[in-house]
Amino acid sequence: MRIVTSEEMRNIDKAAIERIGIPALVLMENAGRAVAEEAMRLTAQAHGGPAKRWLVLAGKGNNGADGLVAARHLLEAGCEVGIAYAADPAGFRGEAAVQRDIAANLGLPAVVYAGSEGDPIYWTRYDGIVDALLGTGSRGAPAGVYAALIREANASGLPIVAIDTPSGLDADTGNLHDPCIRAARTVALAYAKRGLVQYPGAGAAGEVVVRAIGIPARLAEQIGVRTFALDERTLRERLGVDPARAREADTHKGTYGHALIAAGSRPMSGAGLLSARAALRGGCGLVTWAVPDRLVEPLAGRVPEAMIYGLPDEERGDWSGVAPAALSQLTVGKDALVLGPGLGRWAGDGDWLRELLAGLDPALPIVLDADSLNILADMPEASAQLCGRRAVLTPHPGEMARLAGFAVPDIQRDRIEAARRYATQHAVTLVLKGARTVVATPEGDVYVNATGNPGMATGGAGDVLAGLVGSLLAQGRTPDQAAAFGVWLHGAAGDRAAAGRPTSSSLVAGDIIEAL
Numbered sequence: 001m002r003i004v005t006s007e008e009m010r011n012i013d014k015a016a017i018e019r020i021g022i023p024a025l026v027l028m029e030n031a032g033r034a035v036a037e038e039a040m041r042l043t044a045q046a047h048g049g050p051a052k053r054w055l056v057l058a059g060k061g062n063n064g065a066d067g068l069v070a071a072r073h074l075l076e077a078g079c080e081v082g083i084a085y086a087a088d089p090a091g092f093r094g095e096a097a098v099q100r101d102i103a104a105n106l107g108l109p110a111v112v113y114a115g116s117e118g119d120p121i122y123w124t125r126y127d128g129i130v131d132a133l134l135g136t137g138s139r140g141a142p143a144g145v146y147a148a149l150i151r152e153a154n155a156s157g158l159p160i161v162a163i164d165t166p167s168g169l170d171a172d173t174g175n176l177h178d179p180c181i182r183a184a185r186t187v188a189l190a191y192a193k194r195g196l197v198q199y200p201g202a203g204a205a206g207e208v209v210v211r212a213i214g215i216p217a218r219l220a221e222q223i224g225v226r227t228f229a230l231d232e233r234t235l236r237e238r239l240g241v242d243p244a245r246a247r248e249a250d251t252h253k254g255t256y257g258h259a260l261i262a263a264g265s266r267p268m269s270g271a272g273l274l275s276a277r278a279a280l281r282g283g284c285g286l287v288t289w290a291v292p293d294r295l296v297e298p299l300a301g302r303v304p305e306a307m308i309y310g311l312p313d314e315e316r317g318d319w320s321g322v323a324p325a326a327l328s329q330l331t332v333g334k335d336a337l338v339l340g341p342g343l344g345r346w347a348g349d350g351d352w353l354r355e356l357l358a359g360l361d362p363a364l365p366i367v368l369d370a371d372s373l374n375i376l377a378d379m380p381e382a383s384a385q386l387c388g389r390r391a392v393l394t395p396h397p398g399e400m401a402r403l404a405g406f407a408v409p410d411i412q413r414d415r416i417e418a419a420r421r422y423a424t425q426h427a428v429t430l431v432l433k434g435a436r437t438v439v440a441t442p443e444g445d446v447y448v449n450a451t452g453n454p455g456m457a458t459g460g461a462g463d464v465l466a467g468l469v470g471s472l473l474a475q476g477r478t479p480d481q482a483a484a485f486g487v488w489l490h491g492a493a494g495d496r497a498a499a500g501r502p503t504s505s506s507l508v509a510g511d512i513i514e515a516l
């Protein structure tokens with residue numbers, strides 16, 4: 001399932017209408033009917049029966065026109081329906097004028113809302129609201145009467161079904177203008193818009209339902225939409241990963257690759273522990289866990305299934321004393337390297353990383369996480385060494401901001417483009433973590449994940465992801481496959497783990513590993 005910007009959606013609409021010849025009114029009819037169905041389904045779930053009384057808030061563009069179609073279908077289904085226009089319908093044009101006339105001919109009661117000076121809306125007369133004020137044609141913060149209607153609708157406490165996007169949402173980024181509709185359900189027409197799948201927009205949208213309206217599916221591909229929902233279908237059809245694939249009987253541990261986890265130092269040995277255990281649960285045949293030599297004794301036996309390997313550390317117990325050459329030597333014969341969780345920082349760590357990368361077999365796939373990303377951020381020359389090698393970077397927004405040289409709010413304002421830009425510029429696969437993790441490929445494809453839950457906002461959850469992605473790389477997955485599949489599996493495991501606990505707040509990173 002592709003995810004579009006407003007501009008992409010306009011181009012798709014245009015192609016459907018002008019190139020294929022599907023009349024705009026046909027698309028609109030499909031849209032309004034789908035909205036009416038979803039509206040009645042929502043309140044049937046909430047109240048044990050469909051709401052009988054609906055108020056449709058209609059703007060002057062095509063989003064409002066969709067609302068007028070929905071009003072008609074709600075009426076046909078036996079509901080009482082009222083319309084509150086946010087602009088004088090006498091000024092409507094095109095399809096919106098057609099729908100206005102049909103609604104009037106049917107005798108649908110309508111008021112033109114004039115703000116606090118005009119007649120009030122009696123919200124208690126309704127059971128639900130359809131938000132058809134603004135869609136993909138919205139620009140900036142809702143103005144005037146639109147803003148007043150949004151505030152009153154939110155304050156009414158009634159369930160709101162938004163058409164295409166909650167009015168007041170920036171459909172391209174997921175940022176909220178003030179005010180913004182708080183919907184219980186958003187019926188996205190033809191495709192999900194980017195703003196519906198990134199926070200805070202995803203929170204304002206409520207449950208997002210994507211409904212077909214008669215636009216041929218291939219148009220999105222033809223106009224070059226490269227953002228996708230990361231789900232089982234996308235994994236199968238775009239990434240060539242079958243999540244349900246069983247192992248062949250005639251295999252052995254050598255079949256499934258050997259991951260080297262270079263992670264953990266004295267204050268943060270748990271990070272390495274979690275990555276190594278996650279790599280094992282991720283299914284690779286063998287895991288070697290490399291640590292500074294001094295840590296071998298206290299950690300021996302903590303992950304019995306992994307081989308623990310101590311690298312000479314000048315008796316320091318951290319990576320500052322480990323020669324990069326010793327680590328690169330250890331990668332010989334391994335199928336993937338995970339570097340970073342619990343690595344720590346020290347004077348000269350940039351040269352250390354540069355020397356390590358220079359010494360690695362260019363064909364060795366690597367995962368860079370946590371401190372290795374912070375080191376990279378301070379040593380931009382080292383990032384040139386990543387270009388063209390099979391690398392997955394897994395920053396959280398703080399690490400991403402350092403890597404990209406921006407502040408965290410700049411990254412979060414448009415996570416999809418921030419991730420895409422870095423991945424394409426540096427020719428790496430990039431995982432920008434957080435609620436609705438974004439995976440960007442060197443070619444510029446972006447996958448937006450929907451698995452996972454706030455229980456995973458807990459120390460070590462990222463170390464688990466790094467180990468898991470490394471494990472998938474060791475099993476021969478490409479960086480794009482390993483990153484996308486790993487992110488999806490990690491979130492799904494987090495969801496299973498949270499479901500098994502009294503509250504998601506009590507989730508710890510180790511639970512995610514056990515649920516893999």
Ligand SMILES: NC(=O)C1=CN([C@@H]2O[C@H](COP(=O)(O)OP(=O)(O)OC[C@H]3O[C@@H](n4cnc5c(N)ncnc54)[C@H](O)[C@@H]3O)[C@@H](O)[C@H]2O)[C@@H](O)CC1
Pocket residue numbers: 013014017024027028031059060061062063064066133134135136137138139140141142143146163164165189213
């Ligand atoms: N033919 C098509 O292109 C189709 C469009 N569809 C619907 O059309 C919508 C897009 O329609 P439009 O492009 O007409 O745009 P919208 O209906 O989203 O809104 C544009 C109108 O709102 C006004 N406006 C914009 N920003 C505002 C703000 N901040 N405050 C107050 N008023 C503002 C503009 O002056 C313009 O008149 C989609 O979201 C979808 O619901 C669907 O009917 C399917 C077919």
Ligand SMILES: Nc1ncnc2c1ncn2[C@@H]1O[C@H](COP(=O)(O)OP(=O)(O)O)[C@@H](O)[C@H]1O
Pocket residue numbers: 396433434435436437451452453454455456457458459460461462463464465490491
């Ligand atoms: N609210 C959330 N919803 C979904 N996933 C989340 C949420 N919060 C955190 N996660 C996931 O948990 C992991 C946390 O990683 P990170 O921030 O690196 O933590 P740590 O460094 O403590 O291991 C990431 O994969 C992230 O996407």
Ligand SMILES: [K+]
Pocket residue numbers: 063131132133134135162163164165166167
């Ligand atoms: K809307």
